[in-house]
Amino acid sequence: MRRTYLTAAGIALGVALLTDVLRVWLPSIITIFGQAASTPAELMGGFALLWFVGAFAVVPLLRPLGPRGVALVAGIALAACRLGLLATDGGQAQLYLASAGLLAGLIWLAATAVTGVEPVPGLVLGLALGTATHAAVGTFDLTWRGNAIAWTVTAVLCLAFVALLPAVTNHTTESTPGPAAWFVAGPVLLLWTMVAGSPALANTAVSYARGEETGIAGPGPGSALPAVLTAVSVGLLAAGALLLRPTAAVAVAGLVTMVAGTVAFTLSWGSGLILAIPATALGLGLVLCATGFRTDRGDPAAGGRRRGFAAVGGMTVFAVAAVLYYASYDIGYPNEWVPPAVAAVVAFVAGRPPYPRMDVGRSWSWTAVPLAVVATFGAGLLMPGSVPAGGRAPAPGVVRVVAYNIRMGFGLDGRLDLAGLTAAIAAQRPDVVLLSEVDRAWLLNGGHDTLALLAERLGMPYRFAPAADAVWGDAVLTRLPVVYTATVRLRAVGAPTGAQALGVVLDADGAEVAVVSTHLQPPPDGGPVSQAHEVATFARGFAAGRPLVVGGDLNTQPGDAAFAAFTDAGLLDGFAANRPLPTSPADAPNEQIDHLLVSPEISVTEVVAPRTEASDHLPVAATLTVS
Known part of the structure; x- marks a missing residue:
């Protein structure tokens, strides 16, 4: 030839x-x-x-x-x-x-x-x-x-x-x-x-x-x-x-x-x-x-x-x-x-x-x-790595938290919108970010490591836990020192996509706070009640008496049985004073499915759900103070 x-x-x-x-x-x-x-x-x-x-x-x-x-x-x-x-x-x-x-x-x-x-x-x-x-x-x-x-x-x-x-x-x-x-x-x-x-x-x-x-x-x-x-x-x-x-x-x-x-x-x-x-x-x-x-x-x-x-x-x-x-x-x-x-x-x-x-x-x-x-x-050698740990809470026991379903990084226009996601999150000056629908290598989404790319732009180290398969799940990004981490897979109970709960204990300038990030997946015939009970049980045991925050896309609204599973476990609706707080869909929000729930010793202020179309959900942010 x-x-x-x-x-x-x-x-x-x-x-x-x-x-x-x-x-x-x-x-x-x-x-x-x-x-x-x-x-x-x-x-x-x-x-x-x-x-x-x-x-x-x-x-x-x-x-x-x-x-x-x-x-x-x-x-x-x-x-x-x-x-x-x-x-x-x-x-x-x-x-x-x-x-x-x-x-x-x-x-x-x-x-x-x-x-x-x-x-x-x-x-x-x-x-x-x-x-x-x-x-x-x-x-x-x-x-x-x-x-x-x-x-x-x-x-x-x-x-x-x-x-x-x-x-x-x-x-x-x-x-x-x-x-x-x-x-x-x-x-x-x-x-x-x-x-x-x-x-x-x-x-x-x-x-x-x-x-x-x-x-x-x-x-x-x-x-x-x-x-x-x-x-x-x-x-x-x-x-x-x-x-x-x-x-x-x-x-x-x-x-x-x-x-x-x-x-x-x-x-x-x-x-x-x-x-x-x-x-x-x-x-x-x-x-x-x-x-x-x-x-x-x-x-x-x-x-x-x-x-x-x-x-x-x-x-x-x-x-x-x-x-x-x-x-x-x-x-x-x-x-x-x-x-x-x-x-x-x-x-x-x-x-x-x-x-x-x-x-x-x-x-x-x-x-x-x-x-x-x-x-x-x-x-x-040009691929993104992890970010060095560093940074402190603005005051002892005060933590700014953002929870965001990022839809694998894609905005409503169908483009991978790292700039929009970064801007929406960074504007809240968070100490902790809870992410749902995190994709780290799915060919279906172009084969991106969206988590590493986003963490690099935010300058925040991350912890990741798989849910659907090894490269799709949930994450916690934080500048605060991480004391301990644990994960648990949730039973599917008929829901096609897998789910998990990722727990991270953080040192908020001397006050340890337990944070749990999850994304509940409802079965075809009802709400994610079973998974909500599993997460509530895991979170209480993981916190071991520490102040507790559970957040993410929970696919349930206040008044639903799945939402009640958290409140029955002693957690409080962090957004109760700001309801209604619709977060989905991003271009015309009418569902309240993204939440932060907290233990009684945590007070919640400065709650916002800023408008953005960098995902199909809006982010939710709040300042948490441990009393």
Whole structure:
């Protein structure tokens, strides 16, 4: 193959741009089309799959239209949509421009597959490039930044991709890859962005490795551990895929490590993530190695159609598996099987014989692999870490508290609004912040470590506890010294999304105060009464006679049975003198579901629920004084 490094570079840039579009498109489905659970999950899934059906419809036309020309036009459209996303201000424009970019990317991928180019080197380098750039921006995507640097970097990547499009399609080959190599691109992209190549997950995994399930802070100021973990993952993927020869032993090793990694990801409650990431990366690299050398035989035209359908079919697996995994938190069914099932699909398609014994034939790979590792490590050093502890309460026993459901960081306009969240919280000059719906690595929301990003901007150390899975839950941010931390998982009792209670004992300048952050999840047929009783019992035992504060999105209103579970346990409504205090939805609040409840020795003053659309809830803030 002539000048294979240019072909690989062009495919790599296309994969990276398509990944960036997906990081915008996936949360847009939830926050703009679906308005975060106000639209049935089935309807959101149907809308998402519509764009993949459109790509399938185009595949039979690629040969008559000319696949090289279609790839060129679709590639330019992908780059234009990626660049155009920076100009949108959220809303419907963002949703449909991201959807158009996705469709263009799928058509580009299918048309490129029809031309017969070898996909594996470009796919691997594209995954590595996507991870490195995502780490370099601290997991806060360029689309959401929208500044001059974001425009410049995105424009350079898009122009480079467009310039290399002819090199990708006008290649010469000695053998044509089979459809299997193109089919696995979609499932591999899912497992990479969800598990093995997620800088946010690496950041969170280090948190768990340091603190296990209690007292979780972060990787520490200046810590290089997340960067090391991310770079190791990139190195294992690239070395396994590009530097080895395909054999049965490689395929079997890939199957075992990939399935083991995905199982560790889904079954661990955090502590297993640090092993799941490199294991999945190595497995993906090995199975790609076993796939990349399988050649196509038979009629060239029929082979081209097979490769085109395989490329779109693999990306459809990406979409279906992502919907199945994350929709479970709205509908309610076990989803632990989804990543291992995707791994099994990849292993089945990629790991079947024959395994031709042949040299890799890409001398530039021995330079590209270490460069990818070094670049990823350098980019990983830019990821946010934890904030040093410091600061004191304004007076002994006086604490300013904010409780806020941040909807994974997304405002009503569907954009990741770190600036709006930071402004809304910082304006209250809090000593303690209780956060609900905290996302630390969900691919559905773009793969951001929203907690670390927000804590860094507020200059407040954090404690995090998982609820739905290992990277979605609740948090407490505070400048006050932390004496003790504990968490407890709550029974689901029919509610799709999991829940927990995170307790933190703080030293308020000599007066210890127990704070419990939670987000109750009501079952489909009633209020969260059972969980309210569990939290009240846990909180009383955790406080052990100390002054107590329980707060968060409780999904219950004064007068409801769940609210009474707290008051019956001896807690007082901190906002009683300020009712009504509606907090949801943020643009027209009419429900009082965000609360602070306190023990009798705490007085509550300066209560506010400031208006902001940085989330679908309003924050609530109050000054607490221990008598």
